[in-house]
Amino acid sequence: MNSQSFYSIAFKGLSQGKHIFEYEIDDKFFAEFGGGVVEQGKVKVHITLEKQSSLMILWFDVEGTVHMQCDRCLEMYDQPIKGLERIFVKFGEKDYIEGDEVIWVSTNDYQLNVAQLIYEFIGLAIPIKRVHPDDEDGNSTCDPDMIEKLDKYIVREGEENSPVWNDLKKLLDNE
Numbered sequence: 001m002n003s004q005s006f007y008s009i010a011f012k013g014l015s016q017g018k019h020i021f022e023y024e025i026d027d028k029f030f031a032e033f034g035g036g037v038v039e040q041g042k043v044k045v046h047i048t049l050e051k052q053s054s055l056m057i058l059w060f061d062v063e064g065t066v067h068m069q070c071d072r073c074l075e076m077y078d079q080p081i082k083g084l085e086r087i088f089v090k091f092g093e094k095d096y097i098e099g100d101e102v103i104w105v106s107t108n109d110y111q112l113n114v115a116q117l118i119y120e121f122i123g124l125a126i127p128i129k130r131v132h133p134d135d136e137d138g139n140s141t142c143d144p145d146m147i148e149k150l151d152k153y154i155v156r157e158g159e160e161n162s163p164v165w166n167d168l169k170k171l172l173d174n175e
């Protein structure tokens, strides 16, 4: 079985009601379907598919770690991720504009490939702030040598006291 068909859910033959699909996402998946910020990771994807007569609802429960570059010290680290996303799959021709939450499939289709959705939902589960997590004492676990080197070239703490920063902070505080 190739990986394209591995990530295809044959929904035609499913009875109405809920069905569970489990996937273990690993480096091979990211190499094949990725090409973005994440190239390595280990993520469990638990899909609940609810089939109804005219549509399907799919919940994607993702949990695991992705290997990525720390924004602060530029070293690689394992970022824990957790997320729950939902999409609707409707049958027939797309006839009006819907939100991103709806996927249209032809009435002739019998399977749905979820690889791209899994990749997107893993991406959505990644926090905006991508830095080494603090340890139990609240200390940064960033590579201290790298931080020291970077601080020589980049002004960091000082930026927070610049006039622009203060104005921005005032704006945010007033909200």
Ligand SMILES: [Zn+2]
Residues within 6 Å of the ligand: 070, 071, 072, 073, 074, 075, 077, 131, 132, 141, 142, 143
């Ligand atoms: Zn770091």
